[in-house]
Amino acid sequence: MNEMEAPTRSSSSSQGIQSLEIAFSILKCFKEAKAPLSVSELSKRLEMPKNKIHKYLVSFIRVGALIQNKKDSTYAMGPALIELGLVALQQYDVAKIAKPHIREFSKQINHSVALAIWSEEGPMIAEYERSDKPIQVEIQAGYRFPLLMTALGKCFAAFLPSAQVRPLVQREIDNYQLDEQTVNQELQTIREERVSFRNTPFAGIPGSMSVASPIFDYTGNMVAALCLIGFAGEIDISPTSDDVLKLKEKASQITKQLT
Template sequence: METGMQILNAMANAGRPLSLSEVSKLAEMPPSKAHRYLVSFGRVGMTQQDAGTSFYDLGPAMRRIGAEALRRTNEVQSASNHAMELRDRTGHSVNVFVWGDAGPTLVNWAYGAHTISITVRIGASLPLLGSSAGLIYLSTLPESMVKKLLDAEIAADPLARQRWEHFPETREEILRKGYAMVSDSVLPGVSSMSAAAFAAADPIPLVLSLVAPKSLVQKDNQEKLAEVLTETTRRLSQELGGNGGHMLPPGSGEGLT
């Protein structure tokens, strides 16, 4: 069974149909052995072979199993579980955000060991340009989804207007690094660092935000905290069936510019 899973995992991770030699190489087994498994899997619909190219791909049975597994997955609960794990690894508070009608909406707060004098209530929405979670959504969602909220925020806040002027550079940095960070914005004296996790076929990410006193997020440990955060969101994406290796959803490449 473990050998068979090597083949199925190799095909799933490739993200495209594969030749027999590619399956063999990725699954680390001889072509003759890989072929026997592919034939067996094909009989029960777990793999299929294209008649024109002879390439192999995951079959209809695997798609049914995957769809049912995703249907049973509570995405927010999964994100909350990862948030608590991230809290335990870093000692810092971790928030979980979803996209709502009013923007980034807080759905879970895993309290850390370090006291933050003011907290944001569950169900509260944060600004787009003034929060690290908001910057993640601005960097990943299409303009049509954020324009109304963004225009209202810029019109109401001169500081937001200034931030918007520099957003192209900010977005480029976020996509390069895989996370966004702000300090002294939503909460004075507090820094927040956010990264995105995508579920399968869903262009709207969940966002995990690590929240800590500004004095505890300095140059000497910022990179390490960011590494732990982005590693956590990659694992969450993979658990939800999404692409854990990219900041933007598959097939997107289109954030707000």
């Protein structure tokens, strides 16, 4: 199964939330109809009582997933769904576009290379290509990691909107007892240099050394980060080293494809 695909119902043995599945089936009706729908039309398509459907519609309107035309009592997809769809498309596109770059890049420099995207729970590995070295760093797609203790995480902390990441940043400052001024200075340097580093081991984080660079979309927003991951002595993380310059160049190439 592709790492970016969700498991189908038949492939999952876990008990789900029926109301969520019903809600999704209602939204699918709008996708298939490609037009506004009334409660009566939804009731026919879903073979579901109107009063039950109406409760879902009220909630969808409250969160912006649907909008209502009060003149003809029809409903259509709202701005929240459009925004979610655009984000999902951007994340899918960057992983799809970056995958061949990651494979080529890993072979070229013989380092393990990772691509991370942002999820609701923070940064997450979307693609990973191992090097050919005898001792490997093992990371699975879907792996999540801290913001301030990893090179990838620092990229997101530096370039994503403050309102989006600041609560997580502050939580890690408190949890890891970090100096807030030092953290802010490092994030500013990352913004200026477009590269972040980790050169010490940290519990639970694969490898002891990593360097990352951001990837942007056509709007200028950061959508992913590209990273070299390895052990001490393998990667030269000095700012002007070949490893760092090639990483930044590769991240820029992927950005150009997205813009």
